[in-house]
Amino acid sequence: HCKVCEIRKCGQERNVKNCAYCDDYACEKLNKFFGMAPDAKATLEEIRKSL
Template identity: 45%
Template sequence: MEELGFCGIDCTVCPAYQATIRNDAAMREKTAAEWTKMFGNDFEMEDIVCYGCQEREKPVFGYCDKCRVRLCALERGVLTCAECSDYVCEKLAEFYEQVPQEKARMDKRHEVFLRSQRPG
């Protein structure tokens, strides 16, 4: 099952998403420790809860509430950024500098979207 963030991140491979879906406390603890070292922020096990950034009813990871890409996509009402008329915008370009593999996935989705918009 494909579960994409607005930016193209594959949620199904994210440890926060996996720990949440599986209700796996050990995975939450491990992810909190790894992310504390990796990102230089203090993460607690309770912070590692996320049902994917497209979720509107259930909890999402804390950063999702501040993510400029997510906030923009919600405001514009697009399924993913690939369906946006401003693809690739400045916010997304900055993000893709860090994770270029996600851009490749979204470029493909954007091409499919453009073809679907052509008449005939």
Template identity: 75%
Template sequence: MDKMIAYCGIICTECPAFLATQKDDDEERKKVAEMWSKEFNSDIRLEDINCGGCLEDEGLLFNYCRECPIRKCGKEKGVLNCAYCDDYACEELNKFLEGVPDAKRTLEEIRKSL
């Protein structure tokens, strides 16, 4: 499977929600829901863990991703991900990347190759 990179730099194809969806594995979904419920102090249910990746226009998408301002902006600008944006790295993206250094590294690597 090719690597799918979200607008924010997260690698969708390595995300536990994406992987559980691809395997159609309810045990994995349950583990992810429990892990994220604790990590994000939120009530995430097994049935919430269904995602075909951030780049999906319709279909399966994790609830937060559906509302994500970074995803919305990237879709509006028609970029593959934020590394391709003329406004890289905007305030919204920088706030997000503070907590997700792997995503920042991914976007920086892409920027170097442009």
């Protein structure tokens, strides 16, 4: 899955550790993903709070 994941590809292109570190957090791609993975949103929100 990692080879075809658009979110992973985007993060690699932007050279960020994960989406929480991105200036465009939470983009349209990520918001769609959050609908399927609400736990991921909670995790990324916690990381953003610590930045």
